[in-house]
Amino acid sequence: MKRRDFFKASAIGLTIPSTIIKGQKINISKNNPVILSTWNFGLNANIEALKELKNGGNAMDAAEKGAMHAESDVENTSVGFGGLPDEKGKVTLDACVMDRSGNAGSVAFLQNIKHPVSVARKVMEETKHVMLVGEGANQFAIKNGFKEKKLLTKKSKNEWKKWLQNRREMTPHETHDTLSILVQDKKGDLAGACTTSGWAYKMHGRVGDSPIIGAGLFLDNEVGSAAATGLGEEVLKTTGSFLVVELMRQGRSPQEACEEALKRVIKRHNGNPDFQIGYIALRKDGEIGSACLKWSFEYALAKNGSNKLYKINGLIQS
Ligand code: GLY
Secondary structure, three states, rough: OOOHHHHHHHHOOOOEEEEEEEEEEEEOOOOOOEEEOOOOHHHOOOOOOOOHOOOOOOEEEEEEEEHHHHOOOOOOOOOOOOOOOOOOOOEEEEEEEEOOOOOEEEEEEOOOOOOOOHHHHHHHOOOOOEEEHHHHHHHHHOOOOOOOOOOHHHHHHHHHHHHHHHHOOOOOOOOOOEEEEEOOOOOOEEEEEEOOOOOOOOOOOOOOOOEEEEOEEEEOOOEEEEEEEEOOOHHHOOOOOHHHHHHHHHOOOOHHHHHHHHHHHHOOOOOOOOOEEEEEEEOOOOOEEEEEEEEEEEEEEOOEEEEEEEEEOOOOOO
């Protein structure tokens, strides 16, 4: 805004709210919701999130609804119902949420509950804790009215049986991956959610980055939000989403922050990692960024009345 316009706006009470990031004034995006999510299944998640915002929900309500859509989608074999199981044929789910106040909730190794994201939100809102796992998370869910459901579909069971014949190691990249969703509502507030059935045919008991605050998801309502998809083990080792948000706090753009977080992984793997990680980032002014290590990655962006899928190429080409 020009100096003259700024004074004019101030005089009629329209001063644009702003935040200072590393000495730089960033105008907070308001009245123009932004929804950013991972992979092509993010498009439908964005639609559900937008509906929720239109119905008066806030960023957290919208992020939860978006994630729930992916969890219900039986065709999606890396999230929720229909997700591929672990090596023992068990579908074990990880999810987390964060809201504008920096509150967080998470569940890991949760079985037989269709909407781990909603259980994670309940952990955040109804308990003193951040994270519940396994049997304890399941009991908490049932106590809070969630119904038990068999999550292994016929199709996933058949896939697992085929896999048992040679037990070939899958990568999260092959099985697609996490639904991570970042929302900025019309008040300019941020929230996010992350949900997955994890690495297909993983070891029984394995938990990835998705339920870990700072790894799969992180936000600071004064700066921005970030979320991950891809090989959870490597996101965990670099506290990826926290790093992206901290880099934005230090003045990097969302794009630069995603790329820098990945460059550190590339360096750790001598320039040639053989796995995938993708990041999405949303800054407080509504600007977004996204980058992936290798191959390609898709993110869905709903902004200014459109909801589109964008394909990006990896930082390193093999
Ligand atoms: N990023 C999902 C996982 O590794 O479980």
